[in-house]
Amino acid sequence: MTSRLQPDQPHDWSALAERLRRCASALAGRGRGDLADDLVQDTVARLLSRGGDPPSYAYARAALVRLYLDHHRGAARRAARALRWAASVQRRSPETSADVDGGALERALDRLSPLQRAALTLRLVEDLPTGAVAEALGASERVVRASLHTARVKMRAMLSEGGEP
Amino acid sequence: MNRNHNAWSDHDLERFIDDDLAPDARERLGEALRADASLRARLAAIIEADATIRAALLQAPTAGRTAPPSGVGRAGSLRRWGMGLAAAAAVALAAIGALRLRAGSKPDVSAPIAAAPEPDASTSLLAMARTEGILIASAPEGSARPRPARPEREPTPEEALLALLERDELSAALAMLQSQPSGAESDGLWAAFGRRLTSGRAAQEALLALPPERQIDACRAWAAHPSLRPATFEWLARLGASGDESVRRAVAALRLEMHARPELRPWLLSYAGASGPEPRQN
Numbered sequence: 001m002t003s004r005l006q007p008d009q010p011h012d013w014s015a016l017a018e019r020l021r022r023c024a025s026a027l028a029g030r031g032r033g034d035l036a037d038d039l040v041q042d043t044v045a046r047l048l049s050r051g052g053d054p055p056s057y058a059y060a061r062a063a064l065v066r067l068y069l070d071h072h073r074g075a076a077r078r079a080a081r082a083l084r085w086a087a088s089v090q091r092r093s094p095e096t097s098a099d100v101d102g103g104a105l106e107r108a109l110d111r112l113s114p115l116q117r118a119a120l121t122l123r124l125v126e127d128l129p130t131g132a133v134a135e136a137l138g139a140s141e142r143v144v145r146a147s148l149h150t151a152r153v154k155m156r157a158m159l160s161e162g163g164e165p
Numbered sequence: 166m167n168r169n170h171n172a173w174s175d176h177d178l179e180r181f182i183d184d185d186l187a188p189d190a191r192e193r194l195g196e197a198l199r200a201d202a203s204l205r206a207r208l209a210a211i212i213e214a215d216a217t218i219r220a221a222l223l224q225a226p227t228a229g230r231t232a233p234p235s236g237v238g239r240a241g242s243l244r245r246w247g248m249g250l251a252a253a254a255a256v257a258l259a260a261i262g263a264l265r266l267r268a269g270s271k272p273d274v275s276a277p278i279a280a281a282p283e284p285d286a287s288t289s290l291l292a293m294a295r296t297e298g299i300l301i302a303s304a305p306e307g308s309a310r311p312r313p314a315r316p317e318r319e320p321t322p323e324e325a326l327l328a329l330l331e332r333d334e335l336s337a338a339l340a341m342l343q344s345q346p347s348g349a350e351s352d353g354l355w356a357a358f359g360r361r362l363t364s365g366r367a368a369q370e371a372l373l374a375l376p377p378e379r380q381i382d383a384c385r386a387w388a389a390h391p392s393l394r395p396a397t398f399e400w401l402a403r404l405g406a407s408g409d410e411s412v413r414r415a416v417a418a419l420r421l422e423m424h425a426r427p428e429l430r431p432w433l434l435s436y437a438g439a440s441g442p443e444p445r446q447n
Binding site for chain 2: 022025026030105106109120121123124125127129130145148149152153155156159
């Protein structure tokens with residue numbers, strides 16, 4: 001609702017970047033400020049390269065989300081095995097297993113697919129309706145509904161069990 | 166699609182929260198929610214979980230019960246949070262569905278708003294409460310004796326209100342609430358009053374005795390308490406559909422005020438189209 005009630009047109013590029021930062025942080029996750037910064041900077045750079053005034057926030061946000069998904073597609077292909085190995089080692093380490101706090105929530109979020117996380121971010125953080133989420137993700141509304149439901153089920157399972165999803 | 170209340174899936178409830186149901190399905194689910202306390206509890210649990218997920222995405226704690234426990238960082242805190250969620254849902258269920266009041270400083274309970282004041286509404290409420298056993302009993306069980314006098318100082322407004330409730334002087338309690346100017350102290354009194362009610366119906370009946378502006382005051386105060394929110398927002402939606410333009414304006418102003426509080430936004434969204442149950446006709 002916030003984004004619906006606020007003016008969609010940012011005053012300048014810095015204001016646009018500032019608004020994008022929250023969405024980027026939610027997408028990138030805790031402790032990945034560098035990725036969030038990269039996402040914002042790449043988004044702004046792409047938009048700047050097209051010339052003209054700052055676009056609407058909705059347009060810029062859609063560009064940011066697409067960059068995030070692109071990043072994950074490439075990164076996932078390159079590092080899927082390494083990440084799975086690292087995650088399995090992390091799960092087994094006593095230090096991590098004792099840290100069942102925000103870490104558990106964050107790990108549960110990390111286990112969502114990029115599309116699911118992006119859908120959750122756009123729905124719960126940006127408060128977009130399903131149609132706008134679908135538009136931003138370049139997916140159908142049906143896919144968005146399924147992604148949101150799956151993501152919520154996983155997260156609720158983690159919350160109710162107080163552990164891993 | 167869904168013929169009875171048990172047929173509504175979590176996915177349907179999520180779509181209700183997302184305002185993504187077709188109008189007819191939304192209307193049917195709204196009716197089911199008004200009729201089925203367990204369904205409302207499921208809805209409340211999903212909304213609470215959404216708030217927690219949102220907080221995690223924003224990497225910031227939320228306010229009130231929607232926030233993870235302060236023990237974040239300690240082992241088992243999420244398990245406790247999960248239990249807290251279940252408890253919150255249970256309280257929400259009790260707040261709306263139960264018709265029996267409990268005593269003492271037990272869970273907050275809420276209530277909605279309604280139409281015009283009735284001259285003898287509080288009297289009839291008290292009579293109904295006594296005959297049907299749905300209200301009030303503010304004194305803890307086994308402590309029916311009056312409180313010892315405290316001559317050394319004047320009682321605070323909250324103490325005075327509670328004393329009235331303990332003596333079953335509901336008319337006087339409601340008059341006192343009406344006489345309070347809006348503000349932090351008034352909110353505190355409304356919250357204290359809400360804590361003495363354990364039934365949404367009881368709270369509804371109490372509010373029926375008040376003019377709409379006081380009902381709005383109660384909504385403002387009770388929205389701060391998660392267990393009071395389901396009934397509060399249900400009745401806020403009903404007030405928003407009032408035929409009185411001044412009431413509608415006051416509700417709109419309150420909604421704008423609530424919109425500044427992130428923990429209330431999902432409630433505003435999910436009750437945006439609800440009109441709430443009909444008030445009792447005296």
